[in-house]
Amino acid sequence: MRGKDMVAKKTSSGARAQAAKAVKVAIQGELGSFSHQASLRFFGAGSEPVHAGSFERSFEAVARKEADYAVIPxxxxxxxxxxxxxxxxxxxxLEIVAETSLRIEHCLIAAPGVSFRQVKRVYSHPVALEQCTKLLGRMKGVERVPFYDTAGSVKFVSEQRPRDAAAIASVKAATVYGMNVIKHGVEDDPENYTRFLALARHGGRRRDGDKTSIVFGLRNEPGVLFKALSVFALRDIDMTKIESRPIRGTPWEYLFYLDLGIGASSPECRNALRHLRELTLYFKLLGSYSAV
Amino acid sequence: MRGKDMVAKKTSSGARAQAAKAVKVAIQGELGSFSHQASLRFFGAGSEPVHAGSFERSFEAVARKEADYAVIPxxxxxxxxxxxxxxxxxxxxLEIVAETSLRIEHCLIAAPGVSFRQVKRVYSHPVALEQCTKLLGRMKGVERVPFYDTAGSVKFVSEQRPRDAAAIASVKAATVYGMNVIKHGVEDDPENYTRFLALARHGGRRRDGDKTSIVFGLRNEPGVLFKALSVFALRDIDMTKIESRPIRGTPWEYLFYLDLGIGASSPECRNALRHLRELTLYFKLLGSYSAV
Incomplete structure (x- = not known):
């Protein structure tokens, strides 16, 4: 089951009181951002984007019930x-209720009438600038200006209308702000995908996905990470992703994030997580949802 | 043995031809950057910094023999x-030959005579701005301007001498550019450390450290990461860090970076790495060096 269908189903059940009210979705970026596109894929064109301005405020908007969901990369x-x-x-x-994967296609975007040769400055998010180095290398003497958001850089160019500047963002952002695409597909590597998550408040919903995300901290002793991972290997549960992150305030100690290729309500997963908690100082189930 | 001593010893042996020539060290940042401070700790005040401008060019400077070492965070x-x-x-x-850990203390820095109340714009690297949100939150209406480098933002302020701008960087950067520290210790969290590595060309040096860094890619099959980690657990070798990174061009496949609490020349480590290579599609020993 795809993210959109899953979220749509969960939204309809248990939210009858809202009736025809549009689902509010907090996103960090501006209209036309890749987060906005992911939110449309999850919740459809009838959903209402809430521009939160940052990832943190996207989480807070849902926690404070100013939005029903947040969509984050x-x-x-x-x-x-x-x-x-x-x-x-x-x-x-918050709980992860769905994931989706979006192909990232960057475009060089400017005000109508501005040509490729006129561009002397290019605005975009630093990651997008980094992903278009071949194009930018060919544009001799062009200045790369970092911006907080790809779509925000298009909005900026559309408001200021400089004759010597362009932005790098999605074709959707060009459409939203009435700007012109000078070049399509300007990313160095076309194998460019971003995975997005849809987040909701905990609401006693059934966890019927085939993928589970968890985070945990371990006692600081030799071999403990191996023991922790063994609880999944012993039960033939596949790990699709492992990530370690420093714990704030305790330098060089880590939290581990794991994606498991199994639903959290299956007996094997429940047993494995019970076993894991014998080893952890901290444990949190982030969500169980359908893998894309 | 500390990083500085180790590198100093390695430099003196086998480099007698260079005689009194200063060791050249490629760093991304400007003079006074945290990378510069780390390079002074590794190689002493007699070493000569080579401003490479980017991490990539720091690696290239060593590969092309324009520098003897690179120091990277x-x-x-x-x-x-x-x-x-x-x-x-x-x-x-390149080969990792030493590591060190630097306490990151950020300062608010402006031209002499500029007071805290006059500051309307603050320049710095995005990570440094993010680490000083408490200070910046108290400075009502202040604009946060991202810059490629902390010390570079001080250099910029020292050249432009704006009356309404400041930079966030190290106290060392203030000294280097003759600027004034308005506030010391402006980072939100004092438990702020950065680990730096010293890199050199492969040169048949003895690997006598007590820590080993490796990178590998695995066949895509269930349980393979667990099997890979078992080669260390079976030999009571401690993993001090694990990191997964996507492989460019193959979305959602990963390279794994591991730090091991053992020297690469020990029999247990050599056996473990031989065992590991039975499971890997790609393997590289990044270096063996003294842990800090």
Whole structure:
């Protein structure tokens, strides 16, 4: 089952009081950002984006019931994990209810009438600038200007209308702000995907997915990580991702984030997690949902 | 044995031809950057910094013999791993010869005569801005301007001399550029450390450290990561760090970086690595050096 269907189903059941009210979805970026595109895929065109301005405020908007869901990027196939969001998953108590994977296609975007040769400055998120070095290398003497958000850089260019500047963002961002795409597919590597998560408040929903995300901290003793991972290997549970993150305030101690290829309500997974908790100082089930 | 002593010893032996010539050390940042401080700790005040401008060019400077060593940050206790440098370690063939850990103390720095109340813009590296949110939150209406390097932001302020701007960087950067420290210790969390590595060309040096760093890629089959880690657990070898990074061009497949609490020349480690290579598609020994 795909993310969109799953979330749509969960939203309809148990939310009848809301009736025809649009689902509110907190996103960090502006309209036309990749987060916005992911939220449309999860919740459809009838959903209402809430521009939170940061990842932290996206989490808070859901916790404070200003939004029903948050949609956050968690990992890019080239740049790696978005660590800020791993930290926020551990700190907040939202639940992962769905995931999706979006192909990232960057475009060079400018105001109508501005040509490729006129561009002397390119605005975008640092990660996007980093992913378009071949194009930027060909544009002799061009200045790379870091911006907080890809779509935000298009919004900025659309407001300021400089004749010598362009932005790098999605084709969707160009459409939203009435800007012109000078070049499509300007990313160095087309195998560029970002995995997004949909988050909700805990609500006693059934965990019927085939994938489970957890975070845990271990006692500091030799071989303890191996013992922790053995609880899954002993039960033939596949780990699809492992990530270690420093624990704030205790330098060089780590939290581990694991994605498991099994639903949290299966007996094997429940046994494995019970076994794991014999070894952990800290444990949290982040969610169980359908793998894309 | 501390990083400085170790590197100093290695430099003196086998480099007698260089005689009194200063050791050249490639760093990404400007003079006064934290990388510069780490390089002074490794190689002493007699070493000569080579400003490479980027991490990639730091690696290249050593490969092309324009520098003897490169000093790069690899991990921050709050922000986590510096992924770019993990990728560069896998791609290039330099060897890790030493590590050190630096306490990161940020200062608010401006031109002499500029007071705290006058500051309306603060320049620094995005990670440093993120680590000083308590201070910046108290400075109402202040604009946060991302810069490529902390020390570079002080250099910029020293050249432009704006009356309404400050930079966030080390006290060392203030000294180097003749600027004034308005506030010391402006980081939110004092448990802020960065681990730096010293890199050299492969040169048949003896691997006599008590710590080993490796990178490997695994066949895509269930339980293979567990089997890979078992080669260390079976021999009571401690893993001090594990990190997974996506492989460019193959979305959602990973390279694993491991730090082991044992020297690469010990029989247990050699046996474990031979065992590991039965399971890997790709394997590289990044270095063996003294743990700090």
């Amino acid at each position: 968690i990992e890019n196939s080239l740049a790696g994990s978005i660590h800020k969001n791993f930290d926020l998953l551990a700190r907040h108590s | 690899i991990e921050n206790s709050l922000a986590g791993s510096i992924h770019k440098n993990f990728d560069l370690l896998a791609r290039h063939s």
